[in-house]
Amino acid sequence: MTSLLSFSDEVRAARAADRPVVALESTIITHGMPFPKNRETALLVEQTVRDHGAVPATIAVLDGRIRIGLDTNELDALAQAECVMKLSRADLAFALSQHRTGSTTVAATMMAAELAGIAVFATGGIGGVHRGAETSFDISADLNELGRTNVITVCAGAKAILDIPKTLEVLETEGVPVVAFATDELPAFWSRQSGIKAPLRLDSAAELARFWRTRRAIGQNGAILVANPVPSEDEIPADEMARHIEAANRAAAEHGVSGKQVTPFLLARILELTGGRSLATNIALVRNNALLAAQIAVALSAPALKGSQSAI
Numbered sequence: 636m637t638s639l640l641s642f643s644d645e646v647r648a649a650r651a652a653d654r655p656v657v658a659l660e661s662t663i664i665t666h667g668m669p670f671p672k673n674r675e676t677a678l679l680v681e682q683t684v685r686d687h688g689a690v691p692a693t694i695a696v697l698d699g700r701i702r703i704g705l706d707t708n709e710l711d712a713l714a715q716a717e718c719v720m721k722l723s724r725a726d727l728a729f730a731l732s733q734h735r736t737g738s739t740t741v742a743a744t745m746m747a748a749e750l751a752g753i754a755v756f757a758t759g760g761i762g763g764v765h766r767g768a769e770t771s772f773d774i775s776a777d778l779n780e781l782g783r784t785n786v787i788t789v790c791a792g793a794k795a796i797l798d799i800p801k802t803l804e805v806l807e808t809e810g811v812p813v814v815a816f817a818t819d820e821l822p823a824f825w826s827r828q829s830g831i832k833a834p835l836r837l838d839s840a841a842e843l844a845r846f847w848r849t850r851r852a853i854g855q856n857g858a859i860l861v862a863n864p865v866p867s868e869d870e871i872p873a874d875e876m877a878r879h880i881e882a883a884n885r886a887a888a889e890h891g892v893s894g895k896q897v898t899p900f901l902l903a904r905i906l907e908l909t910g911g912r913s914l915a916t917n918i919a920l921v922r923n924n925a926l927l928a929a930q931i932a933v934a935l936s937a938p939a940l941k942g943s944q945s946a947i
């Protein structure tokens with residue numbers, strides 16, 4: 636096992652010193668944003684984590700090893716690489732066994748974070764139930780992963796390209812608590828509003844840390860999903876996004892896009908339709924999530940809280 640996991644110097648030092656660590660995913664770099672904004676964003680997000688007292692661990696698979704933390708050159712190469720595998724639960728071990736390189740989705744990043752003993756993870760938006768799933772059956776493996784893997788996952792809500800009510804139903808079935816941060820409404824990625832009340836609400840990193848410790852104390856497995864609204868000054872209002880989302884979904888259906896291509900296709904289409912504004916919003920919300928994740932990791936590493944980040 637240990638030979639399949641490899642830590643960057645920065646993350647190794649943090650673990651040795653028992654400092655808080657925040658996991659970050661890499662599909663957003665390879666499939667979620669265009670170069671060079673993807674590289675710039677990845678570096679900014681890492682710096683945001685550092686600025687708030689934790690150490691960033693961007694996770695990817697390079698040449699058949701799960702890398703926990705990437706150095707600047709590795710990040711740069713990943714940001715420019717073409718034909719990188721997009722790895723989820725189904726293909727993580729495949730990529731390792733075939734010595735391949737791939738970026739990790741929310742699902743695969745959670746698996747890697749748990750293996751590495753990292754309790755807190757920041758992403759942009761989770762995958763979920765796609766619109767039309769009643770015929771396409773397209774439901775992201777992220778939802779099932781959230782139900783089974785022990786990582787606090789901070790996102791800006793489900794991406795609004797999805798069917799949010801159905802996504803919430805599946806999360807409930809999976810036993811995943813969905814906690815809106817400092818708001819009553821479930822945020823919708825680019826927008827603060829979704830029109831849907833969040834199942835749960837908490838208002839501080841300390842309360843999230845307490846909720847996490849309580850779940851662990853009663854032996855519960857699975858994630859807490861924190862839905863952190865994009866800052867108001869960076870949002871694109873929901874009514875404006877609705878038009879673009881509908882157009883993007885229509886284009887995906889017309890082009891017969893399926894499987895792993897659906898989410899990257901929709902994100903790229905929305906980038907065009909918003910004239911680049913969706914990307915600026917996406918960058919702002921990821922940074923905002925990294926900031927909250929760092930605060931939660933710091934809260935969890937307070938002396939009384941040891942044990943919640945135990946390594947395997």
Ligand code: PSU
Nearest residue numbers: 662663667740741759760762775895898
């Ligand atoms: N958040 C973003 N951009 C992304 C993603 C999330 O801001 O590209 C990625 C995540 O890695 C998530 C994946 O796990 O999209 C979902 O893909 P799918 O719907 O195929 O499961």
Ligand code: MN
Nearest residue numbers: 773774775894
């Ligand atoms: Mn899918």
